[in-house]
Amino acid sequence: MNANQTTKFIDIVGVEQTFKTKKGPFCALRDIHLTVAKGEFVALIGHSGCGKSTLLNLIAGLTTPTQGHLLCDNREIAGPGPDRAVVFQNHSLLPWLTCFENVYLGVERVFGAANKSTGAPSENKVQLVERTNAALALVGLTPAAQKRPGEISGGMKQRVGIARALAMEPKVLLMDEPFGALDALTRAKLQDELLEIVARTHSTVVMVTHDVDEAVLLSDKIVMMTNGPSATIGEVLSVKLERPRNRVRLAEDRHYVQYRKAVIDFLYTRQSHVEKAA
Amino acid sequence: MVSAVFHTPLSAASIDADNAIKREASHAHSTRASAIKASEATSSVGSEPVEGPTGTSTSSVRTERAPGYDWRGLILAVLPPVLGLAMLVAIWALVSVGTKGSIPNPWETLQQAIQIFSDPFYRKGPNDQGVGWNVLMSLERVALGFGLAAAVGIPMGFLIGRFEFLSRMFNPLISLLRPVSPLAWLPIGLLVFKGANPAAIWTIFICSIWPMVINTAVGVQRVPQDYMNVARVLNLSEWKILTKILFPSVLPYMLTGVRLAVGTAWLVIVAAEMLTGGVGIGFWVWDEWNNLNVKNIIIAIFVIGIVGLLLEYALIKIATAFTFEEVKS
Numbered sequence: 001m002n003a004n005q006t007t008k009f010i011d012i013v014g015v016e017q018t019f020k021t022k023k024g025p026f027c028a029l030r031d032i033h034l035t036v037a038k039g040e041f042v043a044l045i046g047h048s049g050c051g052k053s054t055l056l057n058l059i060a061g062l063t064t065p066t067q068g069h070l071l072c073d074n075r076e077i078a079g080p081g082p083d084r085a086v087v088f089q090n091h092s093l094l095p096w097l098t099c100f101e102n103v104y105l106g107v108e109r110v111f112g113a114a115n116k117s118t119g120a121p122s123e124n125k126v127q128l129v130e131r132t133n134a135a136l137a138l139v140g141l142t143p144a145a146q147k148r149p150g151e152i153s154g155g156m157k158q159r160v161g162i163a164r165a166l167a168m169e170p171k172v173l174l175m176d177e178p179f180g181a182l183d184a185l186t187r188a189k190l191q192d193e194l195l196e197i198v199a200r201t202h203s204t205v206v207m208v209t210h211d212v213d214e215a216v217l218l219s220d221k222i223v224m225m226t227n228g229p230s231a232t233i234g235e236v237l238s239v240k241l242e243r244p245r246n247r248v249r250l251a252e253d254r255h256y257v258q259y260r261k262a263v264i265d266f267l268y269t270r271q272s273h274v275e276k277a278a
Numbered sequence: 279m280v281s282a283v284f285h286t287p288l289s290a291a292s293i294d295a296d297n298a299i300k301r302e303a304s305h306a307h308s309t310r311a312s313a314i315k316a317s318e319a320t321s322s323v324g325s326e327p328v329e330g331p332t333g334t335s336t337s338s339v340r341t342e343r344a345p346g347y348d349w350r351g352l353i354l355a356v357l358p359p360v361l362g363l364a365m366l367v368a369i370w371a372l373v374s375v376g377t378k379g380s381i382p383n384p385w386e387t388l389q390q391a392i393q394i395f396s397d398p399f400y401r402k403g404p405n406d407q408g409v410g411w412n413v414l415m416s417l418e419r420v421a422l423g424f425g426l427a428a429a430v431g432i433p434m435g436f437l438i439g440r441f442e443f444l445s446r447m448f449n450p451l452i453s454l455l456r457p458v459s460p461l462a463w464l465p466i467g468l469l470v471f472k473g474a475n476p477a478a479i480w481t482i483f484i485c486s487i488w489p490m491v492i493n494t495a496v497g498v499q500r501v502p503q504d505y506m507n508v509a510r511v512l513n514l515s516e517w518k519i520l521t522k523i524l525f526p527s528v529l530p531y532m533l534t535g536v537r538l539a540v541g542t543a544w545l546v547i548v549a550a551e552m553l554t555g556g557v558g559i560g561f562w563v564w565d566e567w568n569n570l571n572v573k574n575i576i577i578a579i580f581v582i583g584i585v586g587l588l589l590e591y592a593l594i595k596i597a598t599a600f601t602f603e604e605v606k607s
Contacts, residue, residue: 081511096527
């Protein structure tokens with residue numbers, strides 16, 4: 001793997017996204033240039049309506065840009081695929097399947113057939129079940145494997161969503177406000193777990209958030225976006241805090257406080273006119 | 279005393295507390311000191327039964343109070359429906375008196391019904407068969423017509439829901455044909471199929487297909503976008519999308535369509551059979567009208583109602599078993 005591939009694992013070049021609406025074209029994003037290195041944790045932060053989720057959907061391939069292009073691992077992103085797993089904000093588990101089956105659905109798709117690009121042979125059912133169980137164990141949900149999403153708590157549902165994404169061994173983990181709908185205590189717990197999992201799996205992560213602490217605590221790079229419409233990247237902040245990070249120790253850390261202040265300053269001083277045109 | 283058995287320990291304890299208060303009141307005529315003594319005794323003994331002279335009064339109070347507590351729930355559950363039925367029977371009896379007996383009174387009808395239902399499955403020639411046979415023949419027609427309609431309508435609903443083009447193509451046709459009275463289709467059926475029985479089945483088919491097509495299509499259109507995004511991110515095959523996402527998520531809508539369709543089919547079969555003849559509950563009604571046997575007509579009305587009720591109830595049970603929690607953001 002050459003240096004270019006490592007530093008520009010995800011490469012977003014001059015991307016613009018315009019939606020057709022009844023009132024004419026609506027420009028959500030313009031002039032987006034961003035690179036994400038392999039193993040890097042990037043947080044997208046900004047006020048609501050600034051196109052954070054639009055950008056994430058573009059990386060996921062759920063939408064295609066009107067201008068510019070996106071590369072992942074030197075290949076153009078043409079559509080969604082299991083190499084870029086998404087953890088949705090509202091977990092999006094299928095309510096008629098058990099937690100196990102929800103995770104298994106993705107595992108079966110990725111590893112149940114021979115992989116042409118990596119040359120990996122198809123795995124048998126025992127191996128697939130093993131992978132599924134391992135993913136559930138990773139998020140600490142082995143006891144709830146046979147329960148349906150309706151029978152478990154919101155935090156557990158979100159963990160199943162993370163397990164489903166991780167079980168596919170994606171190149172990139174995309175998270176769309178994964179903890180936004182959870183209470184503060186559950187959120188903190190899942191953030192800690194996520195930190196641990198990412199440290200273990202060396203995943204590349206792009207996460208949309210509107211929580212300043214979450215962004216500083218988790219990420220290597222915080223991408224701050226200007227307000228919409230026609231939002232763009234306002235500033236990129238590199239977070240050079242040592243890992244493993246501990247939220248209690250960081251609370252009094254001088255650098256942590258500075259990073260936090262920088263983000264808050266951007267969000268509330270320079271981009272404070274929220275929902276002006278929305 | 280018996281009804282006290284139904285209480286949970288918790289409610290029994292609350293009754294004990296109530297009784298303690300009551301007992302205090304009942305002892306108010308005696309000296310103040312003894313009343314205080316009684317209440318002290320209860321509080322010190324706690325939930326254990328109070329022995330001694332007050333013990334007898336406790337049990338007598340409980341027998342009065344416990345059934346009263348039970349009656350409320352029972353009355354609310356049983357009394358309104360019973361009253362409703364009683365009202366129906368009363369109006370029926372009044373009408374019977376008012377028409378000087380040309381509408382038979384409830385009692386006569388009940389006796390006739392007992393006689394009919396004592397032997398529901400007899401055959402004495404093509405036009406004289408037991409009520410059981412009539413109902414079964416009608417149900418068979420409904421099942422056939424409805425089954426065909428489901429076999430055509432549900433896949434059609436899936437296609438219309440999935441493809442915008444087909445939706446625009448078929449929507450005007452559905453809007454045009456749906457309001458047509460099912461019986462208007464009967465002559466076409468008679469003409470094409472040249473037989474009363476297939477014509478009746480055709481009528482059932484054409485009237486029960488629309489609710490299933492429309493509800494299935496709406497269900498497909500309302501599959502949450504989140505689920506479809508999951509399917510796209512996981513890159514599921516069309517077959518997996520159909521079996522793991524579309525079908526389970528459309529199922530509740532589809533079952534609503536099925537329920538409406540069965541309801542309509544059961545309404546229409548009676549009318550269709552009146553016109554086509556043969557064996558069937560609708561034909562039976564018409565036959566008994568020709569015989570001027572009004573008692574049997576009234577019995578038939580009840581039979582039709584009860585069978586329809588059972589069909590509806592069964593389908594609601596199935597529908598609730600297949601309904602899952604939707605995505606909530």
